[in-house]
Amino acid sequence: MTGQVRTVDGRVAGRRGQETRQKLLDCLREMLSTSPYRDVKVIDVARMAGTSPATFYQYFPDVEGAVLEIAEEMAKDSVELKELIDGKSWAGKSGATTSEELVDGFLAFWRKNDAILRVVTLGAAEGDKRFFKIRMTVLNSVAKPLADAIKELQAKGQADKAQDAAAVAGSLISLLASAAEHQKAFTSWGVKVKDLKPTLAPLVYLGITGKKVPR
């Protein structure tokens, strides 16, 4: 699919080149997590990687191009998220467990990729199609299987058929994403981080099954 790694001017990158390229990506990722996106400069990334700005431009058209690369790597990792839904049960108490694990797993993934997801989210919100697509890949890795699960429940009469499964799944995933992005906000509302899961999980359960969590 991706073929070989190429430089901006079309050369094929060899072993050494790929190492340099990767080091630049790593340093950029590091920079993104320590300074505002707007202030990330090519020269800083290059300096941190022990190389020169010119080298950076050998491998990436600009900062955004390199960020996209990092984001795509992350998007690939996001396939693991569908394991949070696939083969899980939503019936009774096990349903409550499923929704707790979903919340936990999703928040953990977001926390792990905090910095890059922030930039992806901004790019998507600004209407950049490439970032938008990446964000959708990540969210879909959960939203798609979740929508399927809801449809299945609806078929079995265990969920409200009047609700659009895709819309419900999307809303709930949005909820998780925004909670993940703004954990700090909750703290300032006087909500401890450990209270977050017990709050989100019932909401998810409620949204999907339309029933209160069993005790």
Place this chain on the structure above:
Amino acid sequence: MTGQVRTVDGRVAGRRGQETRQKLLDCLREMLSTSPYRDVKVIDVARMAGTSPATFYQYFPDVEGAVLEIAEEMAKDSVELKELIDGKSWAGKSGATTSEELVDGFLAFWRKNDAILRVVTLGAAEGDKRFFKIRMTVLNSVAKPLADAIKELQAKGQADKAQDAAAVAGSLISLLASAAEHQKAFTSWGVKVKDLKPTLAPLVYLGITGKKVPR
């Protein structure tokens, strides 16, 4: 409270100065809604306002400073949002209406201030205290009265007392905020924008009362 408007070097701005300042803010707002935040340059804003970059720096320390100004204006407007909750009833059918109006009003506000809220959200996510505070002001204008409403319901035994009212209110407002920010995402899930309200409103109702929407 704010006293007089002052230039960066301490002079008091007069009529003409305030006009220029305002024109710069207006142009910046315009730029934010048409190009990526990262690419907004002082020189472009100044050019659009028919003045010079030096003038911009008379009134604002940098682009971020000016953005903060715009954001603060918007935060003031957000007090109107509390009308979406205050004095509304959550009982029975009127509760369903309340939650629909809440969703509608909130989404409309977010849409109206789309561009600036995007930047505020990014700044907050990156840990900038000033942006964070502004975001909290906006969200609190709904979350606070909502939490109060939930507490009242709990006292009357019409809502689950085991739930932390502030946490529930926060989660629901987060849900609305993220849905507002990513309306495009829903479209790509095959969810029409008009389906969004009928999906979100029951979720809100459900989250607050713990009951299914009455028909």
Place this chain on the structure above:
DNA sequence: CGGTAAGCTGACGGCATGACAGGACAAGTT
């Protein structure tokens, strides 16, 4: 009309960007 403070800008040093040509280097060939 002169004084004073507000308002604006040209010009400048500094730094990031992005392009290129050429030197350094590794690996294989003779």
Place this chain on the structure above:
DNA sequence: AACTTGTCCTGTCATGCCGTCAGCTTACCG
């Protein structure tokens, strides 16, 4: 070991934006 070839890196340069300052213009007031 010298040579060749293709990869890889960097010095350098033109360009353009940033952020500051001195100094000019404008408005107001006694």
